[in-house]
Amino acid sequence: MAVADFSSADPSGNTMQGSKASTISSGTDISVAHERAILRKIDLHVIPWLALLYLLNFLDRGSIGNAKLYGLEKDIGIDDRQYLTALTVFFFPYALLEPASNVILRRLKPSIWLSSMMLAWGIVMTCHGLIKDYGGLVTVRVLLGVTEAGLYPGIVFYISSWYKRSEMGSRVAFFFSSATVAGAFSGLLAAAIANMDGVGGKTGWEWIFILEGLATVVVGLMSYWIIQDFPDTAKFLTEQERVFVIRRLQDDMKLSAGGEAFKKDYIWQSLKDWKTWIASMRLFYHVSPAADAHLQWEFTWDWFHATQANLLSVPVYAWGCILTCVIGVLGDRIGSRSYINFTLFTVGLIAYAILIASKSPALSYFAVYLAVSAIYPIILAWIASNVEGAYKRSVTLGMAIGFGNINGAVTANIYRAQDIPWYRLGHGIVLAYIGFGLICSLLYAVLLKQENARRDRGERDEIIEGIDNDHGHERNGIFKSVEEAKTVKGDDWSGFRYTL
Template sequence: MSSFSGKSEKGDHELGIHSEPVADGVYRPEVDTSGVNEKKLMRRIDLHVVPWLGVLYLLNFLDRGSIGNAKLYNLERDIGITDTQYLLALTVFFFPYSLVEPASNILLKKFRPSIWLSFLMLGWGIIMTLHGVMHDYGGLVTLRVLLGLFEAGLYPGIVFYISCWYRRSELGSRVALFFSSATVAGAFSGLLAAAIENMHGVGGKPGWAWIFILEGLFTVLCAVASFWIIQDFPDSAKFLSDTERVFIVRKLQEDQQFSAGGEKFKLKYVWDSLKDVKTWIAMGMYAGFDGPLFAFSLFTPTIINQLGFTATAANLLSVPVYAWACIVTVVIGFWGDRIGHRGMLNLFLFGTGLVSYIILIASRNPSLSYFAVYLGASAIYPTIPNSVAWVSSNTEGSYKRSVTLAMAIGFGNLNGAVSSNVYRAVDKPWYRLGHGIILAYLAIGWICSLIFFFYLRYENAKKAAGARDEVVEGVDNKNADPRNGTFASVEDARREKGDRWSGFKYTL
């Protein structure tokens, strides 16, 4: 049994004030939550929140990357395009995919997850189905732009949505569980493409067209179901009782998520994100793994194919690579929650990725290169949920967090426009240029992770020394500095400053 009072767990010294810990921020103090069983409640929340999000992201990743499988079944020849045109069609996807993500997250907060996420899914499912009836280069480019537009909001939206349900120490494992569906999609896409290709000639359509049509129609069906399946935020979720909703909000506020009880939109929160140096460091970190991620998902079958395997064999040989990535992603997610040192994990994972691509550049042995693909998968995929949890847990204020995550993810995704062009047909079978560019991305991610770690440690030290203390009316604090803000109460300071509040401790 457990209950939360809404009081800060930090002592007077850590708060930088000489008074009792604040108690005026209790969410709905008239509600008694002492009878709530936390473990049972969290298991129920996990079942209602995480699995369906995993299904959505599986379909998102599957639909986005299926063009890589279709390419192996003569897509280029049948619609009369060159390899350069194919790469350009992949590239245009990323511009709308990246640019609309911050706006999409704000709309998610305004229209509720059940409506906004389902709407996005319905749109991209229809666009995906239309891929099966395109017949020229213009049609392909148009559909890839529209697909990027509708798919843009799902990933940052889900990440933000999950961060509104769980404490910082619970976030990594949940993000890893939902994100592991991306690895399942990578494995499943190869099996599915190999099976669907057997429909070649049915209805007068080639096998690659049926890959798009069947996957798109299934996405549309799941989108319709999502309007009823997706839950909204904790303070309004229908599957919780009133007491349970209060319990969850208080629990989040205890974890320094002060906006958990609801927050009205202010343009100030957007500017807070834009002015925060952490946002810009996170953007570099996300570029470091998103560039490699998109290259990996789009070209793994092609890379294996050029190592001497047939198209179907290459699709099938990509399956165990993704299965391994799924296992590692989940293990790292739970381990990160347990040890709490996400910065060190990030450095280790990016380092592993650097080793894998050095091997790919140097290798002239298909077996060694295939092993390096496994090593790359076990580095790239688990880095993403670990980084998401790290950035999210150090950004307070629901709107600020939504904008920060969307900007970081959006900029990371924009780099897919680069990495989708680096594996050129003229460089086969070893693709040294492509591997070298991905190696550079991983190095950027490692450096940004190191900078992020030292910046957070520096800020924690400053807060502990009282250098970030704000003036609170009626509180005697010799360290208080008007330059850090002046507030009527500690509660006001927490709400207005978010993670910049002197009592907020960053997680390393």
């Protein structure tokens, strides 16, 4: 397969050395066994640390729920309505800033942007332990949304810069499974830290914020040296291995892997693409894990003590962790993510239907397992694998995940204290959301399949100078070479096929 010459720029937009670019375009011989060894090396250097970052991110984001269990509202003099408002204001800056954050990540080094983001939100999280009133709570929640914005879509985009489309699902799943680990660990950690109540004149919930925030600051500082950037500069790979990784990505239709200079057109390509908007709506109507604090509230019924509630959440999140990894690997193995996606939404519909109808704590607890089964194994690799062009993919992922997180502002307000213990209003709204999400997923799959069929029939063929093609048409563009068409059009190129 012909490989485009991407010698003009590296992933940060800087000019690459000519000798290096020529090596990339000429290819290199690597055995299958060596290829597997390279992938294992990438897995060990990239995924575990990202999982740690997201684990801390999820811990910090959800710590306000634990603080509520240990007296936050009473100590700072707020009611349930004010608490829900504080939850809500977090999601707006968090969601709105994600696309811009991904563009910045692409232009800067991930080691700088991700680490700086983490350091900033660690400081803000620590300040949560110093608040004294409602105004202070709202302020730190807004700042937390600003400083955390972009981590999740940034990491998903970053992973997509290292792996082929058929390899992404399992890697994203293993990274994302840290959220479920955090969900389980959060309750245990909070229960332990709460025992510090009175130490240094501070309450247990204040220590939850302070200690978790300081841990984030430490890891953020370490990240400047631990996070690798993009494949062409990875220090843990040899020169030959770096060339091979870029070449195999280019052969997998990730033609921008060797570098892509920033152009505003790439952003507009994403904003004008129907896939961006349908994918965004699909995630908007998916139950956002970031907003899933009600799972913890499920266990705060009158017959449970706060510590018991936290402990009961542990096996639920453990189940979510296992299933997330299984679904990620399964998607890569079978090569079709649409049917898995449809199944997850269906399970979610069943789960929330049970929660609405249930009058038994045991049955509701079972339904929560089903809900987690549908919530956590989000098929983000399906979105990332269908967008070519580093900047376009970064904006598309930022938009899609940003829409999903706006959902958090809704779900933060529909699980109200007065609805204890069954929360039928909240469950009903989430059920409707999942139904719309399933519709969006079906539409996404149908349109992708139709577009692939059009390309198979030659309806999207470009005119390539020097090549006779009866299907070529001016409306699809006129290019000097196939390589130019690939580079300019990205996933709009007639030879690109979407994955279902």
